[in-house]
Amino acid sequence: MHLLTATADRRRPFRLSDLPYDEHWEGYVLGQDDEHRYLWIWQGFNIRVIAVPHGDTTGYDHAWCYPRDPATVEAAIEQWDPATEDEPLGWHKRATTKPRRAPHRDRDRAYNQPRCRHGDYLHGTCRTVNCPDERDDRRRALPESV
Incomplete structure (x- = not known):
């Protein structure tokens, strides 16, 4: 480049x-x-x-x-x-x-780690309140209930 x-x-x-x-x-x-x-x-x-x-x-x-x-x-x-x-x-x-x-x-x-649609890393915190990507990532990290 x-x-x-x-x-x-x-x-x-x-x-x-x-x-x-x-x-x-x-x-x-x-x-x-x-x-x-x-x-x-x-x-x-x-x-x-x-x-x-x-x-x-x-x-x-x-x-x-x-x-x-x-x-x-x-x-x-x-x-x-x-x-x-x-x-x-x-x-x-x-x-x-x-x-x-x-x-x-x-x-x-x-x-080069996954980011949310607002540019923040998913493992961090998005600066946008209620970022849907951040919520989805946290849901995936939760253990499945029995």
């Missing part, structure tokens, strides 16, 4: 104005890997990071919504390694149904 926010030795801070702008998607290109281009899109109430298959102009495979706080998104993208990490951190909504799976996810098992 080549994120435009990365250098050969480490990740570096970036400014959106320094990144290429995609006219079709109306967003900034963050980088690409063998399967997807990653873009930052400003939306009404949030910022969305999307994974668009190369050559596709009709839809995206994965998307994550963030609060409308550029610093939060920048920090998440700067730390994310799409080759080994399924999804970036810090999002509050997965805008697509299936979670992304990194091609080399076995290299970072601690990072």
Whole structure:
């Protein structure tokens, strides 16, 4: 994966104005890997990071919504390694149904654990009250009654 926010030795801070702008998607290109281009899109109430298959102009495979706080998104993208990490951190909504799976996810098992639909790890606590995924996970962990 080549994120435009990365250098050969480490990740570096970036400014959106320094990144290429995609006219079709109306967003900034963050980088690409063998399967997807990653873009930052400003939306009404949030910022969305999307994974668009190369050559596709009709839809995206994965998307994550963030609060409308550029610093939060920048920090998440700067730390994310799409080759080994399924999804970036810090999002509050997965805008697509299936979670992304990194091609080399076995290299970072601690990072790639099941998450709820709000981005929190299922073994932790979701920041959303009454998260249905968290309730379902707790139910599965209960011993069956006789």
